Amino acid sequence: MANFKGHALPGSFFILFGLWWSLKSSLKYHSRKLNKNGHANRCFRHLDVIEGAVKFIFSVIGILAEQFVPDGPHLYLYSGEPRTWVKLMNWQHSTMYLFFAISGVMDMLTYYQDQVPAGLDRLALSVAFFVEGFLFYFHVSHRPMLDQHIHSLLLNAIFGAAISTFIGVFMQHNIILDLFCSSLALLQGTWFWQIGFVLYPPLGGPEWQEEDHSNVMFITMCFCWHYAAAILITAVSYTLVHCCMQRHKRNHGQTEIGLGNWKRKSGKSAQTALLNESDEE
Template sequence: MANFQGHALPGSFFLLFGFWWAVKCVLKHYSRKLNKKNNLHRSFDKLEVIEGAVKVTFATIGILAEQFVPDGPHLYLYTREPWSWVKMMNWQHSTMYLFFGLSGVMDVLTYSPARLPLGLDRLMLAIAVFIEGFLFYFHVHNRPMLDQHIHTLLLTAIFGGSISILLEVFLRDNVILELFRSSLTILQGSWFWQVGHPWIDVLGLGCLW
């Protein structure tokens, strides 16, 4: 959605996950220090499964919001009258949500009885964040200069986060990388809200900001 709500929704998701990852990272770090065998408590595995389920839920909400808003594509990708693509921006946002949803599915499979190899969850998350950045890179073509500039600044946090998460595939439970991921996710969330700021005037909500 090319409006304030369309930016505030993913921004809220990123802020929530960023702060949660920061808290979880600190708790896991001190849990490892207190446990001589360096084994995490089983409750952390349950939290990972819950986190994955929440991620899938948020992604589903995002996709439904993008598709079924009054001016959304309503699952139509192409129309014959006239011959044209339908709301490509909404489809781009839906694609972003889809891959974050797949990341949530991978989280659940990694920490559930299926026990997929550790690292696949981080790999899928890194891919999801990279695809987010890839879509945003081509998202601003033929857009106003201000819109291009504020979205381009966001790419720094997105691609930085993708690289950081990819490193976590090989450097598991590294507190520095985890905190770096949390920080960049919080930056993304706050920046999404700020990117949506110009739309407040369009909506006539400037007095509320």
């Protein structure tokens, strides 16, 4: 959708998933350090299935929103008199959502690890990011300078996420790589919102001069600020998880110590009682 809502919708999706991925990566990393058994892995497998289902549902919502808005194509690709293409921009957005829906299905299939090759979920997500970037690369041809530039900045985050996720297929359980991908997903989400505010001001404010080079310079600087904010959010997520896990570890250790003291006291009491009984006899 060539309006503010059409950019706010995918932006919200990417922000939610970026936040979740930063938390999940941090939880996995600290859980592997604390738990040597496979119980944590089974829990995360269930979470991956839920994540895949949510990703699939969100993608279907995106497709339906692109197709069935009042001025949408309503599943018509080529119609009218004379015969012409129908709302190709909406079709491109629908195609983007389609590949993220496929990624969601792959996430759900990873529950059956015996039948599904390891890393297939990450490969599907990498392909979804690549298709997103591929579509947006040809999305803004013959548009004003500011429109082209603000979308080209988005490509940096998209292809960065595609490459880092693809590397993750072969380098699994790498916390740095996972957090980097999470920050790029957050960057995509906030930047989609920024594109909506610049090109389609929701509050009816003054429109940006799209041929003004000063606006291009500011938008470039603003993109760097967005990524700084994404890094900060990712760092805060990791720190919160680290503090919570350390507190859990500390409390768990105190419980074990308390049980040990109780056992030792119980043993001493039993020995004292036996000695008293022997003395009486």
